[in-house]
Amino acid sequence: MGNNKVKKLLTVGVVSLSCLWLSVLPIAEGWTQTNRMAEISSHIEKLQHTDAKVRASAAYALGSIGVEAKVAIPALIATLKDNDTDVRASAARALGSIGIETFPAVLAALKDNDAKVRVGAANALGSIGVETKAAIPELITALKDNDADVRVSVAYALGSIGVEAKAAIPELITALKDKNASVRASAAYALERIGVEAKAAIPELITALKDKNASVRARGAFALGSIGMEAKAAVPALITALKDNNAYVRYATAFALERIGVEAKAAVPELITALKDNDAYVRYAAAAALGSIEVEAKAAVPALITALKDNNATVRFNAVFALERIGVEAKAAIPALIAALTDNDSMVRSKASFALMKLGVEAEAAIVPALIAALKSNDAGVRSIAADALTNKVSEAKVVVPALIAALRDNDADVRSNAAYALASQVSEAKVVVPALIAALKDNNTDVRSHIANALGSMKESAIGAVPALIVALKDNNADVRSSAAYALERIGKEAKTAIPALIVALKDNNADVRSSAANALGSMRESAIAAVPFLIETLKDENADVRSYAANGLGNMKESAIAAVPALIEILKNDDDAGVRSIASNALGNMGKEAKVIVPFLIKTLKDENVDVRYYTAYTLKRMGKEANAAIPHLIAALKDNNAGVRSQVANALGSMGKEAEAAIPHLIAALKDNDADVLSNAAYALGSMGKEAKVAIPHLIAALKDNNTSVRSNAAYALGSMGKEAKVAISHLIAALKDNNTSVRSNAAYALGSMGKEAKVAISHLIAALKDNDADVRSNAAYALGSMGKEAKVAVPHLFVALKDNNADVRSQAADALENMGRIEAKFMILTLIATFLKGNDTNIHAKTAVPDLITALNNKDIKVRTDAILALGNTGEAAKTAVPALITTLKDNNAGIRATATFALGSIGEAAKTAVPDLIAALNDKDIKVRAGATLALGSMGEAAKIAVPNLIVALKDNNVGVRAGATLALGSMGETAKIAVPNLIAALKANNADVRAIAALALGSIGETAKIAVPNLIAALKDNDAFVRSNAAHALGSIGEAAKIAVPNLIAALKDNDASVRSQAANALGSIGEAAKAAVHDLIAALNDQDRNVRYGTVNALGSISESFQDVANVMSIEDLEKAISNLEKILIALKNVDVDVKDKNLQATLVSANLSANRSLDILKIKRQSR
The missing domain is CATH 1.25.10.10 (Leucine-rich Repeat Variant)
Incomplete structure (x- = not known):
């Protein structure tokens, strides 16, 4: 459980381009319920009036009331048979306003013999929206109505249904050629709402850009924009449309180019021109489009700088946005962005501060002074964002740290909080930072004190000097502060062991969150906190289920050191009324090793627990105990008949873990081969295999299983027969x-x-x-x-x-x-x-020739080049076993023949870390005049990983080699060294812009290998998500996932990547969102949609991501506001519904297992969050 960084920041984003054309209507105050019902009753009576105009007016009035007029539904349905067409039409529209309950009657009205009524019915279906998708076939038919108004309303109705109406695309394409302009415009609108699924309409929509009617041209452009990057073929036509004589069309065109993104880079010159359009809407749409094209729009930087002085605030805002997205190539805009920090519009000021933050390391020296100056702005929002923007500005620590320490005394709480988090990133300056944060722990604002404690926690062991102050904070009069202090001590870890007595006291705090945090902190200290075992045992009786869960988990973390907790954990298994607590207790007992075998009798009892999760985790625990749990075998055999397939599957696994000792289960496992659940069958086959020859009686059944329709069953049956x-x-x-x-x-x-x-x-x-x-x-x-x-x-x-x-x-x-x-x-x-020299093709080898090593070393002195080459290759193919040849191979690095030298690099690389004495010589080989030798040296150094870390500076130099193969090899090598290559991050960022796609792809992969330390690369990796090479985009998404939560600003871009036309990109985007965790909660809706992706790997990554995001909600539950808790609970409920409806191939065992895991995570998080909500 971690208290993530919580900030109250003004959220700013690109102003939506389409919604600004809409007006917002004021909503009158509602009448009292009594008056409203009286009004409705009056209108219902008037539906019987002799005057048709009165009846029509009454129907219209009921429609205006909307859902509150449900009581009028029978009367309105009856009115659909009125002999007056206006009355029938008004009744149909009114039914649509009331909602889905009226659907059958409205659908029937779509076939009325009067066009006005059919229009009303179509409008009503449109009002109801996606819930009327069952009407799509009838609406498709109605697109051919002989009345133009009907066709218009039908097209809009299909648009209101959205992507669910994709079956109508062919007819809507036809409607784009309708003789009536309104029909053509409404058809384009419907295609716009259907979105990317309407890509088949692109050619006709391009034609629509030349329609003689401006509304058709505009709606065609909007539709192309909603299709997004798939509409890149429309870019030339859209460039032309930017010169349309109608401002609305130009605006729609710029909107479309924005949505197409980097694929619209050819439009940059015309968009630059559009920045001077006399219409403000066009100007701000053009600026937003340039931003979406990102670094490819760098030629627009001067024009965007000029746009920062536009008299329209939204234009200025989007100009800042565009400069931010262009990134380091926009560093010429730094003075103008600094000036924008004093703009008279607060949103522009805030966005300018963000832009300065994201312009990259190269611009840091110029940006930092501006941000420090912004800390003195009169606008608290700007000061707050400036403080946040100074996070991780480690290269300028000498000036940044004093400024942030001063900001800890700002009169705005958010500024003080953000300054604290920014200071926490200056770990190298801990000697100065920690005392300042300790002093700030006395802030008079409880939120600030809580954030200060969190910030100290983020510094981990570097904040050890704060332990005494955090111990004091455990007694703060505010529960959030106390909880955050416990969290910080948890993050500091074993180094905070002096806090153990205070944390033990905190186990009795009157606030459940504090008790939970204290239990979690003690658990994180593992064996160091053995003195806390009796108190954690006592905490297992806490009235709060979360507290009991953390106590059980903490005892489990202490493993054998907490063996005294076994009886209490057993008591939990027997009597706790919370299934989640029982599950965690079961898992904790499994961590106790052989000493915990005394629990087996109690685990046997919980195999019959009424809760399926408890039974599942009990079987899992018995599986982990293996042969130590042999006494459970008869009961596991009985549990093979559990009514839950997941439990039966885990039971089969447990029996398999006991090997031959479980031979009594063989007949029952054979019976399980006829289970109706594929996982049970598969695990039963595997279990029989683990028993080897003892299970030979199962051979005929396993042969039959080789024909099962599930691949996992067939695979495990083959394995079992082999055993x-x-x-x-x-x-x-x-x-x-x-x-x-x-x-x-x-x-x-x-x-x-x-x-x-x-x-x-x-x-x-x-x-x-x-x-x-x-x-x-x-x-x-x-x-x-x-x-x-x-x-x-x-x-x-x-x-x-x-x-x-x-x-x-x-x-x-x-x-x-x-x-x-x-x-x-x-x-x-x-x-x-x-042996063939496969090295030059990029392959490695591992062929056994170790017995010949002495002879091969001798052969290195042979005069024949082929003999020497074959001997070196053979040594390389032998791998680490040829380490005695390293000195001789180092000598061959100086051979006169370039081919010999290149092959020697291959051999040393194949021997790997055991050849680390060759690192200095391989560094020298990076300067060899032969390309293959230089390339080979990079790969050899990479194969040695961290053992070759002294080569990092030389490999950075090699990134600028004039040969692409050498550059690619150096990039790959730096990536293989992980975090030790962190100083290469700026150079790898530069490699993301290489002309060669392979180099860009490897650079992204390398940044991912370096992990969180490479977080300054996040903006560049975001840009790489729009690369024209799918491998680059895929690796960029993977890298963002490896960086984790620090890449949270990439969430919108990763959401967009879920719709990439390459499955591997979509898959990696899903995985990355899962790695980012709770910070990616905005992606839940899109991930749920991605569960229907046609690619199995995308679906797998999506399920995994939803599981990870679900689980991450647990980590921030303590710091969530009531509103955030409600949103999170709503998200989890949606996730659970979506996961339940995933259509999984019975043959796909891995996806099924991931689905089970995701469901468990979501259910557990939902329980925790609901408890939190109740406790508030």
Whole structure:
């Protein structure tokens, strides 16, 4: 449980371009309920009036009242049969205003013989919106109505339904050619509302940009914009439309270019011109469009600087936005942005402060003075954002830290809070920062004190000097402060052990959040907090379920040191009325190791708990205990009949973990092979496999399972047969058939099983030879293993195994080499002669030749270049086992022949970290005149990871090599060194703009490997999400996910990437949103939509992301306002509904497991948040 940083900041974003054309109507105060009902009754009576105008007016009035007039529905339905068309039309419209309950009657009115009524019915369906999707077929038919007004209303109704109306796209495309301009405009509007799904309409919408009617042209542009980047083919036509003589069309066109984004970069010159348009709407739309094009719009920087002086505040705001999105290329705008900090519009001032924050490291020296000056602004909002913008400005710490310390005394609480968080990022200045924050812990504002404590916690062990002050804060008169102090002590960790007595006292605090935080802090100190064990045991009796959960979890974290807690945890299992607490207690007991075997009798009892989660986690705990839980075997056997499939599946896993000791379960596991749940079947097969030959009675059933329609079942059945070795030889023909299964895992396990049977499976040799050409590396590797297990019986496979020595996968090559060795020395002697220099193709090797190392070292002195080359390759293929050859290989780095030197770099790289003594020589090789030597040196250094960290500065220099291969290798090497390469981050950011897509992609990958330390790259990675290369976009999304919560500003861009046309980008975007956690809560709606993605990996990443976001709500529950709690609970309820409706292929075991996990996380978070809401 962590108290995340909480700030009250003014949220600013790009002004919506479409909604500013709408007006906001004032809403009159409602009458009392009595008067309203009297009014409704009066109108209902008037529906019977003899005057048709009175009846029509009454129907109209009821429609104006809306949903409150539900009582009038029967009377209005009856009025649909009125003999006056105006009355019927008004009644239809009124029913639409009241809501979905009127749907059948309204739909019937769509077929009225009078056009006015049909118009009213269509308008009513449009008013109801997406809930009327069942009417889509009738609306599609009505698009051909002979009355133009009807066609107009029908098109708008389809638009109101939105993307659900995608079946109408062909007819709407046809309607774009209607002879009536209003119909054409409304058809374009409907396509706009359908969005990206309407991409088939792009050609006709491009044509609509030339329509003689301005409304059609404008709506066509809006529609192209809603389709987004998929409409990039429309860019030339939109460029032309920017010169339209109608301002509304020009505005709509700029809007469309904004939505198309970086793909609209060809429009930059015309958008620059549009910044001078005489219409303000066009100007601010043009500025927003330039912002969406990001760095590709850098030519617009001078014009945007001029736009900062526009007389319209929204234009100025969007100009700042555009400069912010262009990033470091807009550094020429720094003086103008500094000036904008004093703009007379508060939103412009705030946005300017944000822009200065995001202009990047290169502009830091110029930005910092401006931000420090902004700390003295008269506007508290600007001061607050300026303080936040100074976060992580470590290069300018000498001036930043004093300014922020001064800001801790600002008269605005938000400024003081943000200054504290910004100071916390200056970890290198902890000696100055920590005392200042300690002093600020006495602030007279409780929110500020709470934030100060959180800030100290974010500094982790660097804030150890604050421990005494935080101990004092544990006694603050405000519960949030006390809770935050406990959180900070948790983050500081074991170094805060002097706080243990105070945290023990806090376990009795009168506030449940404080008690929870204290329990969590003690748990985080693990064995260091052993003195707290008795008190945590007592806390297991707390009246609050969250507190009990954290106490149980804390005891579990202490493992064997908390063995005294076993009886109390058992009591929880027996009697706690909260299923979540019982589940955590079960998990905690599983952490106690062998000493906890005394709990087995109680776990046996909880296998029958009424709550499914408790039974599930009990089985999981027994699985973790393995053979120590043998006493539970009979009860696990009984639990194989649990009414919940998840429990049965976990029970089968538990029995499998006990191996041969659970042989009594074999008949029951065989019976479980007929379960109606695929996971149960799959795990039962796996469990039988874990029992080996003892389960041979299951062989016929496992053979039958090889034909199951679920891939996991077939795969685990093959594995189980393999574990029984020759005992399962009766299955050989079935395993041969399984070598042709459409699933790679099944084919792979079938090959493995045949190999486990040795010579008994020799009839499979020809099939295994064929499998050496399988498109899956695991299948090829296991096929080679199987052939090797047959020895000389498989000598017919020797030529094919020699071919396999050149496979692009290291495991396949290794297994092929082993197989040849198993076939006799004569064949094996040919191995070295057949090795191919795969290094220059970017492949690594791992072939066994370790017995020949001494001879190969000798061969390095041979005069023949080919002999030396083959010897070096063989040493490299031997891997770490050739480490004795490192000195000799270092010498070959100075060979006169460039090919020898290049091959030596490959060999040293293959030996890996064991060759770290070669690092200085490889650094020297980075300056070799031969490209292949330089490239090889970069890869060799990369293969040594952190052991080669002294090479980081040299690899940074190599990023500027004139050869793309060397640059790519240096980028990859820096990425392999992880956080130790953090000084290379600015250079890797620069590499994101390389001309070569591979270099850009590897740069993104490298930044992801460096992780959170690379957070300054976030704006650049956001820009890379719009790269024209899918691999770059995918790696950029992956990197943002690796950076985690620090990449939260990327959430809107990652949401957009969920609609990328490349599945790998969508998948990585989903994963990244999950890694960002609670800060990505805005993505919930879009992630739910992505659950229907046609790509399985996207769906998998989406489920995982929703699970991660759900779980992250737990971490911030303590600091949520009531409003935030309500929003989070609403999100979780939506997530649970969406997860419940996910259509999962029964064959997809991994996705099913992830779905179960996500459901558990969401349910647990929902319970916690509801408890928090009640406690407030």
